[in-house]
Every structure is written in C-alpha cells, then in structure tokens.
Amino acid sequence: MEFLTLLQSPHSFLWATLLGVVAHLTLFRHGEWDMSAPALIAAFFSTQLLLVGYGTAYAPSFKAVPFAVLHVSGLGICFLVGTFTSILIYRAFFHRLSRFPGPFWARLSTIYPTSLSFRSKLHLYEEVQALHRQYGDFVRLGPMELSIADPRAVQAVNSAQTPCTKGPWYNGMRPRVALQNSRDKQEHSQRRKVWDRGFGAKSLRDYEPRVVTYTTGLMTAIEAQKDKPMNVTDWFNFYSFDVMGDLAFGKSFDMVKNGVKHYFMNSLKTNMTMAGYFKHVVWTAPIMRSIPILNFEHKRFWKFVNSQVDERMQMKPDKPDVFSYLLEEYEKQEPKTAQNLMNLQADAYLIVVAGSDTTSSTLTTLFFHLATEPHVLAALRKQVDPLFESGEVDSVTLAKSKHLDAVINEALRLHPPVPSGVQRLTPPEGMMIGQTFVPGNTIVYIPFYTLFRDKRNFKRPEEFIPERWTTKSELAVDASVFVPFSYGPYSCIGKQLALMELRYVTAFIVHRYDFTLAQGEDPAKFTRDMTDGFTLACPPLHLVFTDRKTA
Missing domain, CATH: 1.10.630.10 (Cytochrome P450)
Incomplete structure (x- = not known):
C-alpha cells in the first residue's frame, strides 16, 4: 500500500528525479556500462510496462490506462532527467579529470569527439593534433578520456x-x-x-x-x-x-x-x-x-x-x-x-x-x-x-x-x-x-x-x-x-x-x-x-x- 501511495503521490515525480540522481551516484558512476546498453534500455521500458500494469490493477486513480501511461511515462522522464543531470554536473565540475584542459563540451559526453569525426569527415587525427597545439600534451577528449602527446607516454x-x-x-x-x-x-x-x-x-x-x-x-x-x-x-x-x-x-x-x-x-x-x-x-x-x-x-x-x-x-x-x-x-x-x-x-x-x-x-x-x-x-x-x-x-x-x-x-x-x-x-x-x-x-x-x-x-x-x-x-x-x-x-x-x-x-x-x-x-x-x-x-x-x- 505504501508503494501505491507513493506511486500516486503528487511528489512522485520529485522522488523519481531523486532516484535518478541516486542511480548515477551509486551505480552508473562505477564500472563499465557500454555493453549493457541494450539490457538497460530493455530494463527501463520493462519497468515502465510493469508500473502501468500494476497501477491499473491496484491503484484506483490509475484505472484509466491512458492516465496510467502518461503518469508512468512522466516518472520515467523524471528518472532520466535526474540521472543525466547528475551525470553532466559531475562530469563538468567534480570528475577526477576536471583539472585536465580541453574543450568544455568534451567534459560532458563522448558525443564531442564523435562530433569531431563527423565534422572533419573522419579526420579526427587532425582535430586531435589541433587540440594538442591549443591545450598542451594532456587534453581531455571525453568525460573519461585523455589524449596524451607527451613522448614519455609511449613507454609508460x-x-x-x-x-x-x-x-x-x-x-x-x-x-x-x-x-x-x-x-x-x-x-x-x-x-x-x-x-x-x-x-x-x-x-x-x-x-x-x-x-x-x-x-x-x-x-x-x-x-x-x-x-x-x-x-x-x-x-x-x-x-x-x-x-x-x-x-x-x-x-x-x-x-x-x-x-x-x-x-x-x-x-x-x-x-x-x-x-x-x-x-x-x-x-x-x-x-x-x-x-x-x-x-x-x-x-x-x-x-x-x-x-x-x-x-x-x-x-x-x-x-x-x-x-x-x-x-x-x-x-x-x-x-x-x-x-x-x-x-x-x-x-x-x-x-x-x-x-x-x-x-x-x-x-x-x-x-x-x-x-x-x-x-x-x-x-x-x-x-x-x-x-x-x-x-x-x-x-x-x-x-x-x-x-x-x-x-x-x-x-x-x-x-x-x-x-x-x-x-x-x-x-x-x-x-x-x-x-x-x-x-x-x-x-x-x-x-x-x-x-x-x-x-x-x-x-x-x-x-x-x-x-x-x-x-x-x-x-x-x-x-x-x-x-x-x-x-x-x-x-x-x-x-x-x-x-x-x-x-x-x-x-x-x-x-x-x-x-x-x-x-x-x-x-x-x-x-x-x-x-x-x-x-x-x-x-x-x-x-x-x-x-x-x-x-
């Protein structure tokens, strides 16, 4: 009953947002998740379907399926907003690589180096060379990525x-x-x-x-x-x-x-x-x-x-x-x-x-x-x-x-x-x-x-x-x-x-x-x-x- 009350609560959207923040800080901030992308997407939408089914079955205010879908979709969006807002703030200002120089947008997402590849028509190596000339031997190329042109790095x-x-x-x-x-x-x-x-x-x-x-x-x-x-x-x-x-x-x-x-x-x-x-x-x-x-x-x-x-x-x-x-x-x-x-x-x-x-x-x-x-x-x-x-x-x-x-x-x-x-x-x-x-x-x-x-x-x-x-x-x-x-x-x-x-x-x-x-x-x-x-x-x-x- 407590879960149903929470699910229908006007504050449920706030709780979903906070849950997204917690998911990032306790889960997604650690380990590698690239290969789990399909499983994460499937889990997200499966959870949405389960909540819609659960709500329409047991929550009086959810008897109308369209309302349940809209409400649960809103919760899902709030969860994603919380997760990605936390990710972006952490990467921009608190990440362990924050002291390394580089374009600001590179801090936020690997979409930045990907955009360089598209913009340059697969001349990323020249784009990287230009970044090193601007920022030095250590350049933050992505949220967790460094390009290193220090000659000593070859052996290291x-x-x-x-x-x-x-x-x-x-x-x-x-x-x-x-x-x-x-x-x-x-x-x-x-x-x-x-x-x-x-x-x-x-x-x-x-x-x-x-x-x-x-x-x-x-x-x-x-x-x-x-x-x-x-x-x-x-x-x-x-x-x-x-x-x-x-x-x-x-x-x-x-x-x-x-x-x-x-x-x-x-x-x-x-x-x-x-x-x-x-x-x-x-x-x-x-x-x-x-x-x-x-x-x-x-x-x-x-x-x-x-x-x-x-x-x-x-x-x-x-x-x-x-x-x-x-x-x-x-x-x-x-x-x-x-x-x-x-x-x-x-x-x-x-x-x-x-x-x-x-x-x-x-x-x-x-x-x-x-x-x-x-x-x-x-x-x-x-x-x-x-x-x-x-x-x-x-x-x-x-x-x-x-x-x-x-x-x-x-x-x-x-x-x-x-x-x-x-x-x-x-x-x-x-x-x-x-x-x-x-x-x-x-x-x-x-x-x-x-x-x-x-x-x-x-x-x-x-x-x-x-x-x-x-x-x-x-x-x-x-x-x-x-x-x-x-x-x-x-x-x-x-x-x-x-x-x-x-x-x-x-x-x-x-x-x-x-x-x-x-x-x-x-x-x-x-x-x-x-x-x-x-x-x-x-x-x-x-x-x-x-x-x-x-x-």
Whole structure:
C-alpha cells in the first residue's frame, strides 16, 4: 500500500528525479556500462510496462490506462532527467579529470569527439593534433578520456611493465573475442604464444612463396594496365587482402587475379568507416546489433566469416598457414565450447583485417610520395637496383637494404596506420606519465599522428625525408616515439610479415617501372581525403606506370 501511495503521490515525480540522481551516484558512476546498453534500455521500458500494469490493477486513480501511461511515462522522464543531470554536473565540475584542459563540451559526453569525426569527415587525427597545439600534451577528449602527446607516454603506456590494460573499446566484438580484443593480460599472453608460432621466423619462410606469388600477380596486373591510369589504392588492397585471405582461410579472394572487389573487402571497409565515426561511443554498437533489420549486414558478414572458417577447418593444406596454428590449439581444447569456436572465428577475421588494411594504406601513401617526389624515388633506386643485379632477390636480401626500410618508415611516420592511437585504461590506483599523475580507470590515447609530426621528436616533421633513419639521424630527435606497430605485449604480431610484403612490392615496382600521377590527380586532395576509420584509409590514387627508361 505504501508503494501505491507513493506511486500516486503528487511528489512522485520529485522522488523519481531523486532516484535518478541516486542511480548515477551509486551505480552508473562505477564500472563499465557500454555493453549493457541494450539490457538497460530493455530494463527501463520493462519497468515502465510493469508500473502501468500494476497501477491499473491496484491503484484506483490509475484505472484509466491512458492516465496510467502518461503518469508512468512522466516518472520515467523524471528518472532520466535526474540521472543525466547528475551525470553532466559531475562530469563538468567534480570528475577526477576536471583539472585536465580541453574543450568544455568534451567534459560532458563522448558525443564531442564523435562530433569531431563527423565534422572533419573522419579526420579526427587532425582535430586531435589541433587540440594538442591549443591545450598542451594532456587534453581531455571525453568525460573519461585523455589524449596524451607527451613522448614519455609511449613507454609508460605500452611497455611490458605498464600497468595499463586495454580499454572498453575492445569489448566491441563480444561475444566473440579475438586475440586483439582480449583484455585480460594473462589470457592474452597465453593466446599470443600460439600466434607467435604462426609468425615466427620459420613460419615466415613458409609464407614467403605466397608473398612472391601475389607480388608476381600484382606485377602482372600493372603490366596489363601499363600506360593507363591505374587506381593503386584498390590494387594494393587487392594484394594485401589476397595474401592474408590465403593465410587465414587457405585460399585467395582472387582480387589480384580478377581485378574485382570481393564482398569481404567491401563489407570490411564499410565496417571500418562506421568504427571511425562511432569508436568513442562504444555503447551504440550493441544497440545496433540487437535491432532487427539494422543488424542484417552484421549477421550476414559473420555468417560469411563463419562459413570460410568451416571450410578452412576441413582443409589439410600442404604447407601451414597462420590459421593452422590456431586450429591446432583449438583442437586440443576439451571440452570444445561455443565460446572457443567463436574466438577461433574472430581470430580468423583478425588475421585478414590486421594484415590487410595497414599494409595497403602504407603502400598507397609510400607510392604517393615516390610519385610526387622524384628525388626520393631516384635515391631509392640507387639502393634497390644493385640487389637485383646480385642475383635472386628474396626477403633476406631485401631486409638488408636500410634505405628501403627508411622509405617505408617515413611513410609510416607521416601516415601511421592507426593515426589516432589505440585505447588503453589506466590501473585503478592511477599512474604517473612523465611528471603528470593520471587518475585510475582513465581511458588514454597516444595520438601517433600528432607524436610523429611533433618538432620535439622530428625536425622538419612535415617533410618526407627517408635519410632521417639513415645518414641524417639528427632529424630524428627522439626516435623512441616511433612505434607504428606499437610495442610491448600488445605490439603488432604481424610486423615482420607486413614488412616482407612492403619490401617486396616496393622493390619490385620501383626497379621495373617508372610511374607518375595520372592527369588530373590532385596531391592536396589525396591527402585531404584520407580518413581515420580506426585504421587509415586512402582515397583513390591513380598512377600511370610505364616501362622504366634506362639511364
């Protein structure tokens, strides 16, 4: 009876508002709630329905259903007003990050960095760079987020000794958990040991014939389109996806062979674009995936991935691929759970994604600079040509060319594959980064684009100068910040494979062909149209390849 009296009381709206405040201070202010968004929405509306039903059944003044609906809806609105008012006041003035500088609106909601992505058309990395120039090395990018451009943060956040863990963004694929998404350090370490075998020196030697095969296929495609504009952005994507598809699913996507975009690549590019827009509002992902029709493409995509994994599990390849090692570990697990299988499927997806997007964008930006800066191409050829004159060229030979690696490094520096950095979470007790104490449970980003173009770290930072990695080391003031593949326990496990691909394609093309920007190609537009969809995505780049003129 007391509850009915309270429910019908004129003060019920005030109590609902106060309940919202209490819910924030005692519940929502603690822990992570992103993945619970669908459950919270369902609980809210279920409670509303229960109150309407209860009130109309037992409260005399609620006998009219429309009145009950209006009254309970009012209570719900008051609860939400109380909750969000408390959240906004706390974040604006009392939050543990309040002393850090940044735009006022960034204090209130992750909608702020999301709006920057929309406003800049996925140039968040440039927006973040501008914020650091305005506010300094520590910028409050969201209510619980800091972007940190202090060079000392690279080691503090990424080293083997760091107390940081992966942030809530890595929950985004759940219930699937790929290696990259494993947030538990011990679990990640155990799973990484299997991957280490798949990317060890012996395994890389086994994979090299595949890299050679697809490099040869790419050269054949260039020869077929010689003297005509060729969209190398697409073709470098075809190449990298074909290599990684072979290593993950035991078969190529045949894009280099056919010159046609595969469903997997198109769908992945769409997913990465959406990730770029919504990576700061993680709670939207589980909501979208739980809504029929809106989740159609998500289900279709994973149905395709799962079917490829099923086919690959039935294969017995002549030579091991990356998936072989993951499958071997999966087969040892007893009992085999549904979660184990989903993790295996997620890992297969990760093989392709992690090894394709980053490699293709680096190749595209590298050849953009070679095409627009002939002196860089000439200097590279002086180092590469002798390799071909000495006999058979392989990965060992290419790896000895310091200048080839310098050109690759410079492309990675100016156009890092993950320009805005990855998400990390400080330990509950907080930590020191440089001379600054960062409170516990703070989401931190190290913006690679900003760091790699910072005059404190690199002189003449906007210029493409490969020699800064060789004969002009004075131009690399603090090369320790240059970690395009990250480092430490979460470093990119496929780094050496990626370098093998980059070296092969770059060396073979520059030795065989001359190339220039196609007529009408605007260099400024190319750089302006790059996008940050978590990984860097390049717009179409049209080059014209011709037979190389002998000196």
